[in-house]
Amino acid sequence: MAAVGGKREWYPPERGEPRELVLYNSLLDEKVPFVPAAGAGSKSITWYTCGPTVYDSAHMGHARNYVTFDIVRRVLEDYFGYDCLFVMNVTDVDDKIILRARRNHLLKEYRAGAAGAQQIADDCRKAIEWALAKQQAKVDAAKQRVAEEAALLSDEGTVKPGAQRRVDELQGIHDQELLKLSKVQQALDGLKALPVECKDGGETSVSADEVLKVGGDYLAEFLDKERGAQVTDLSIFRAHAAKYEAEFLEDMDALGCRPPDAFTRVSEYIPEIVKYVEGIVNAGMAYESNSSVYFDTQSFRTQGHVYAKLKPWAVGSSALAAEGEANFETTEKKSPNDFALWKASKPGEPYWDSPWGQGRPGWHIECSAMASAIAGSKLDIHTGGEDLRFPHHDNELAQAEAFYHCEGCRQWVNYFLHSGHLSIEGYKMSKSLKNFITIREALKSFTPRQFRLMFVLQPWNKPMMYGEQSREEMKAKEAMLKNFFQNIDVAIRKSDVAGMSMKWLVSVEKQKSVGAVSVR
Structure with a gap:
């Protein structure tokens, strides 16, 4: 299939016999026939999903x-009969992990040596104001980016496909x-509202833990800025x-959820990752x-590949790449679109040896x-959340095509599936937005079956959207289904019972005919 608008690219696998199954493929954003890479008659497929x-x-x-x-996997395995090699990774080496672990460590150290609630409140206030x-x-920067992009829409001749998106x-x-x-x-207002003034006996009316509950995250971030490089215990x-x-x-x-057939950790695949980077170099x-x-995204294109197949309109925007390394500040890259394969470790970060140094x-x-x-x-199937399309999945595709370039690879994944966002009060549920509900909290209100009902519907x-009304709706749906199956x-x-009664009567009649049974 030709690239859509010169930007999208997808090559259908060998079709062979027509199949009844179609999948919504993010590489085209439309439904296409599903055919395993091993051939139309094969039931063996590979599936990789991005873990947490x-x-x-x-x-x-x-x-x-x-x-x-998990629901889609069960349909493919249990209904369509596919033998699926299901692989999930866990990212245990990452900027977010490094920051959170370091901040928690520094906050714990700070708490152990802090003078009291009044001092902690003063430090929290300074951190929150920062x-x-x-x-x-x-x-302000985000507002400026919107204004600049919107201006291009009104300037005829400069509008590009996907500009409005x-x-x-x-x-x-x-x-x-x-x-x-x-x-x-809200955190600053909440801190100001706490009665932390000292009483006559020198005690505060709130505890240090109550103060940290309001401002602890911001204090930890501030401490990390000041002392993060001093953390050396890996x-x-x-x-x-x-x-x-x-x-x-x-x-x-x-x-x-069914467990994966293979569960991989980044920390256990460092040698393979280093070799992969060497292959791309x-x-x-x-x-x-x-x-x-x-x-090198420029070289990648020069050698005949298409970059950003899943989200071509996002290329060039550092804001839309904010969840990946394409966004971090550096003067080392040839192009703003280039992204890190291996990062030299800074003080206060974990590291491994490599041909390029510790990183x-x-x-x-x-x-x-x-x-x-x-x-x-x-790969037959690759899955993940909608927010991973760009830059993560687009960069995955580019890396694999580059690594397998000598084999003529133009399409590492045949079918990409992305689940939609779960929103609460109109915003994507996210830790960075502090609007999330943990699975453990939700399981206090929902049963696992109600979870599945909510998602499968x-x-x-x-x-x-997720809201308080979801719980009552799912309880009603569950009750309706229970009643139906009962x-x-x-x-x-x-x-x-009716069938068994009829069989018994027929048996009796047969036995009567030979005088084996007497019936009153």
């Missing part, structure tokens, strides 16, 4: 993604930054990731700079390397 970045508890947005694709100024700058997404980012600003302001990062990985697996088990599509290695993997390379190590140069690839069971039992 284990820096905090999993929330309802994660549940929407993993339960949704965070407020920083967040206001982000809001880009403006809409930038507006969404601005709205999210504005929400974050309101959260910081076990802090692994322990943090291990804690939330175990919690995530318990959550998935509680929700009834040798293919001429990556370069080293100051002990870091960057993917750690970039975010995107882990999935390309680990999925390739398990499934090879062709929504189009899996579309956004869905009625079915009763009907079946009656049918079985």
Whole structure:
């Protein structure tokens, strides 16, 4: 199939016999026939799904993604009879993990040596005011980006395909930054409202823990800015990731999700990742700079590949790449679109040895390397949340095509499936927005069956809203289904009894005919 508008590209697998199954493929944003890479008659397929970045508890947005694709997996395996090699990774080396682990460690140290609630309140206030100024700058920058992109729409001749979608997404980012600003302001107002003045005996009317509950996150961020580079105990990062990985697996088990056939951790695949990066460098599509290695998007295109197949309109926008390394500030890259494959570690960060010096993997390379190590140069299905389309999944595709370039690879994944966002009060549920509900909290109100009902009754690839009314709706739906199946069971039992009675009468008549039984 030709690229749509010169930007989208998808090559259908060999079709062979027509199949009855179609999948909504994000590579085209339309339904297409599903044919395994092994051929139309094959029932063996490979599936890689992006697992969690284990820096905090999993929330309802994660549940929407993993339960949704557990349902799709069960349909493919149990109804259509596919033998699926299901691979999930866990990101246990990542900027978010490093920051959260370091901040928690520094806050714990601070708490142990703090003078009391009054001192903590003063320090929290300073930290929140610093965070407020920083967040206001982000809001202003986001507003400016929206204005600049919107101006292009009114300038005929410069409008590009997808320009309106880009403006809409930038507006969404601005709205999210504005929400974050309101959260910081709420924290400052909440801190000011706490009665932390000393009483006659020198005690405060609130505890230090109550103060930290309001301003602890901002204080931890401020402490990290000041002292983060001094953290040298690398076990802090692994322990943090291990804690939330175990919690995530318990959550998935509680929700009834089938376990993956292969479960990969970044920290256990460092040698494979280093070799993968070397392969891309040798293919001429990556370069080293100051002990870091960057993917060369210009060279990738020059060698005949299409970059950003899933979200072509996002290319060039650092704001739309904010969840990945393409957004971090550096002067080492040849192009703003280039992204890190290997990052030289800074003080206060974990590191591993490599041909380029001590460092750690970039975010995107882990999935390309680990999925390739398990499934090879062709994946049937790749899944994840809608927010991973760009830059994460687009960069995954580019890395794999570059690594397998000598094999003529133009399409590493045949079918991309993305679950829609779960929103609360109109905003995507997110830890950064502080508007999330953990899976464990939600399971206090919902049963696992109600979770599944809630997700299966929504189009899996579309956004869905979550609110208080959802719980009552799902309880009613569950009761209706229970009543339906109870009625079915009763009907079946009656049918079985009637059938058995008829068989008994026929048997009696036969036996009467030979004088074996006397019947009154």
